[in-house]
Amino acid sequence: MTTLVPPHAAPARGVTLDDVARLAKVSPITVSRVLNYPDKVSAKTAKRVRTAIAKTGYVPNLLAGSLVSRRSRLVVVVIPSLANRAFVETVRQLALVLGEAGYQLMMCQIEGGAKTEAQLLDGILARRPDGLVLTTALRTDAARQRLLGLSLPVVETWELPAEPIDCVVGLSHFDAGAAMAGYLLGKGHRRFALLCSSDARAAQRVLGCEQAVQRCGGEIVARFQAASPVSVADGRNALAGLLACGKPFDAVICTIDLLAQGALYEAQARGLRVPGDFALLGFGDLDFAAQMYPALSSVSVDAGKIGQLAATILLQRFEGAARGSCIEDVGYTIVGRASA
Amino acid sequence: MTTLVPPHAAPARGVTLDDVARLAKVSPITVSRVLNYPDKVSAKTAKRVRTAIAKTGYVPNLLAGSLVSRRSRLVVVVIPSLANRAFVETVRQLALVLGEAGYQLMMCQIEGGAKTEAQLLDGILARRPDGLVLTTALRTDAARQRLLGLSLPVVETWELPAEPIDCVVGLSHFDAGAAMAGYLLGKGHRRFALLCSSDARAAQRVLGCEQAVQRCGGEIVARFQAASPVSVADGRNALAGLLACGKPFDAVICTIDLLAQGALYEAQARGLRVPGDFALLGFGDLDFAAQMYPALSSVSVDAGKIGQLAATILLQRFEGAARGSCIEDVGYTIVGRASA
DNA sequence: CTGTTAGCGCTTTCAA
DNA sequence: TTGAAAGCGCTAACAG
Numbered sequence: 001m002t003t004l005v006p007p008h009a010a011p012a013r014g015v016t017l018d019d020v021a022r023l024a025k026v027s028p029i030t031v032s033r034v035l036n037y038p039d040k041v042s043a044k045t046a047k048r049v050r051t052a053i054a055k056t057g058y059v060p061n062l063l064a065g066s067l068v069s070r071r072s073r074l075v076v077v078v079i080p081s082l083a084n085r086a087f088v089e090t091v092r093q094l095a096l097v098l099g100e101a102g103y104q105l106m107m108c109q110i111e112g113g114a115k116t117e118a119q120l121l122d123g124i125l126a127r128r129p130d131g132l133v134l135t136t137a138l139r140t141d142a143a144r145q146r147l148l149g150l151s152l153p154v155v156e157t158w159e160l161p162a163e164p165i166d167c168v169v170g171l172s173h174f175d176a177g178a179a180m181a182g183y184l185l186g187k188g189h190r191r192f193a194l195l196c197s198s199d200a201r202a203a204q205r206v207l208g209c210e211q212a213v214q215r216c217g218g219e220i221v222a223r224f225q226a227a228s229p230v231s232v233a234d235g236r237n238a239l240a241g242l243l244a245c246g247k248p249f250d251a252v253i254c255t256i257d258l259l260a261q262g263a264l265y266e267a268q269a270r271g272l273r274v275p276g277d278f279a280l281l282g283f284g285d286l287d288f289a290a291q292m293y294p295a296l297s298s299v300s301v302d303a304g305k306i307g308q309l310a311a312t313i314l315l316q317r318f319e320g321a322a323r324g325s326c327i328e329d330v331g332y333t334i335v336g337r338a339s340a
Numbered sequence: 341m342t343t344l345v346p347p348h349a350a351p352a353r354g355v356t357l358d359d360v361a362r363l364a365k366v367s368p369i370t371v372s373r374v375l376n377y378p379d380k381v382s383a384k385t386a387k388r389v390r391t392a393i394a395k396t397g398y399v400p401n402l403l404a405g406s407l408v409s410r411r412s413r414l415v416v417v418v419i420p421s422l423a424n425r426a427f428v429e430t431v432r433q434l435a436l437v438l439g440e441a442g443y444q445l446m447m448c449q450i451e452g453g454a455k456t457e458a459q460l461l462d463g464i465l466a467r468r469p470d471g472l473v474l475t476t477a478l479r480t481d482a483a484r485q486r487l488l489g490l491s492l493p494v495v496e497t498w499e500l501p502a503e504p505i506d507c508v509v510g511l512s513h514f515d516a517g518a519a520m521a522g523y524l525l526g527k528g529h530r531r532f533a534l535l536c537s538s539d540a541r542a543a544q545r546v547l548g549c550e551q552a553v554q555r556c557g558g559e560i561v562a563r564f565q566a567a568s569p570v571s572v573a574d575g576r577n578a579l580a581g582l583l584a585c586g587k588p589f590d591a592v593i594c595t596i597d598l599l600a601q602g603a604l605y606e607a608q609a610r611g612l613r614v615p616g617d618f619a620l621l622g623f624g625d626l627d628f629a630a631q632m633y634p635a636l637s638s639v640s641v642d643a644g645k646i647g648q649l650a651a652t653i654l655l656q657r658f659e660g661a662a663r664g665s666c667i668e669d670v671g672y673t674i675v676g677r678a679s680a
Numbered sequence: 681c682t683g684t685t686a687g688c689g690c691t692t693t694c695a696a
Numbered sequence: 697t698t699g700a701a702a703g704c705g706c707t708a709a710c711a712g
Binding site: 081 | 446
């Protein structure tokens with residue numbers, strides 16, 4: 001049982017399938033079948049093998065298995081940042097549905113670090129996942145091209161790209177922005193301030209918002225742009241800046257609830273009242289929105305449904321569905337509460 | 341260039357290292373070296389190889405590489421749930437430091453699903469990560485035993501387990517709880533209400549808190565326990581329940597900022613004043629704590645430092661440091677603000 | 681600096 | 697139901 005330590009102190013050799021096979025007095029392939037196709041092995045043999053597995057503490061080596069079977073049973077979901085709470089429920093549902101189908105989900109954060117997007121992506125692809133879920137669009141064309149050149153199933157989520165890589169589950173942020181403005185216009189507001197975060201989707205919402213306001217005879221009196229990543233503090237600062245510039249407004253539209261949260265705190269600190277002094281509308285319907293006082297009106301997106309659909313679509317792609325065979329729009333819902 | 345589709349529609353064969361080698365007119369190992377040990381190849385040869393790589397769109401297969409080299413350059417960090425914001429910065433720093441050292445970090449969520457903890461762990465181990473970071477303690481002994489039986493470097497974080505698996509970067513939640521009570525006792529508060537979340541670490545903080553209160557002649561007049569996962573709504577409900585039961589109190593201690601946030605909203609909704617009517621103290625110092633009105637007193641833990649240290653320790657373990665060679669206590673800081 | 685040989689641990693394919 | 701042979705794509709070890 002003693003093993004010589006190799007020169008460069010490589011990790012211990014570990015128990016292999018062959019070790020288990022020897023102990024159970026079967027051929028290696030039988031052990032493999034017990035693990036992967038239990039039906040194809042007699043109950044008696046299977047039991048002997050399982051005993052040997054337990055006795056040895058064998059952990060299968062998926063690197064080897066995936067290499068030859070060309071299936072890793074791994075799905076990677078790429079998220080821009082853990083801090084972005086929009087994706088929490090999406091990822092949860094993804095993991096759940098994929099897990100039930102025998103796939104493992106792992107998350108990769110794509111923010112920060114010295115690596116380019118393409119390098120990060122190559123690092124992921126090198127591990128040969130069976131599928132990929134993107135919660136944020138690839139910013140570089142190099143990365144996009146890389147995926148287009150592969151036959152790897154990909155689901156882009158949370159938006160509706162003009163030229164999808166493969167399948168899509170998302171919503172139109174332009175439309176959502178227009179609906180936000182429409183909602184406030186419908187309540188009689190005309191003088192809007194915009195507090196914006198700095199990502200492409202927020203920009204789309206702003207665009208939709210601006211066009212709707214213009215179309216209906218409203219006016220955008222001021223606009224503040226927060227740096228990325230956006231924070232509650234940005235919301236406070238933005239409202240402070242807005243008040244400082246002195247232009248009158250009757251509604252504040254935030255591209256994300258965090259900004260609205262900050263704006264509300266700033267209003268409270270100054271003794272201003274919402275919705276008395278101005279209406280306030282956020283986006284995302286994060287958990288605190290319904291709980292704040294006053295409760296925050298927001299736009300809700302069914303994040304869990306995005307995850308479920310993305311998982312289902314991936315599974316279909318694994319079963320042979322064609323690339324690009326599915327584009328789903330999950331839409332959005334305006335949730336009116338006390339603040340607007 | 342046409343390939344027959346194999347019977348079970350296995351994924352396309354893809355470009356291999358041999359293809360690149362053939363195109364560049366070198367041996368496969370030279371291509372490997374260009375990728376892994378660029379110094380060991382002449383600039384001229386390297387250039388030819390890189391051209392061939394670009395031309396073919398070659399993506400290395402780490403499954404094969406890791407199999408033979410016994411190094412996956414993968415570190416997996418296990419988190420209980422994406423929703424838990426405490427770990428955001430820890431994971432970010434982990435990814436950063438490990439990334440600079442050539443390791444890739446992937447996250448696995450361990451909540452929900454039908455899989456047991458041990459099964460989930462086996463699924464991770466099967467991919468042969470070079471290291472593991474736990475942000476939450478393993479709940480089952482089976483899972484713990486599995487890790488103890490391997491030589492895999494592991495760092496447990498965010499607490500100081502009595503019997504560590506390997507290395508540790510954390511803090512004493514018992515001490516933090518005692519300090520929370522001590523802080524309020526020092527401000528003259530004596531009648532405490534406790535709003536608790538339902539995890540082991542919160543329980544430790546509660547324990548520390550209770551003992552400190554008792555020791556100093558204070559009193560815990562009421563205690564509410566929120567179900568897991570905890571939410572802002574739980575905070576509102578808990579404060580409402582507390583007020584309903586009618587017992588007088590002058591300070592509310594929450595095991596987590598989310599509960600304090602909810603409690604504050606409920607207080608605002610009822611026209612109560614913080615800290616006028618009662619002091620409020622949270623834990624975690626989440627981003628909104630400093631921004632709320634009134635600003636929330638809380639306990640800050642240097643989450644980023646935990647990540648940095650964990651990464652550094654892992655790298656040392658990779659370099660041969662002994663199992664269990666490092667136990668770090670990062671402590672905590674009480675951040676006094678308006679609410680207490 | 682470059683190449684040859686061997687084999688990582690497993691599953692596919694075919695045969696019994 | 698079980699097994700034997702072959703080889704997935706790559707790198708360690710050694711040789712030139």
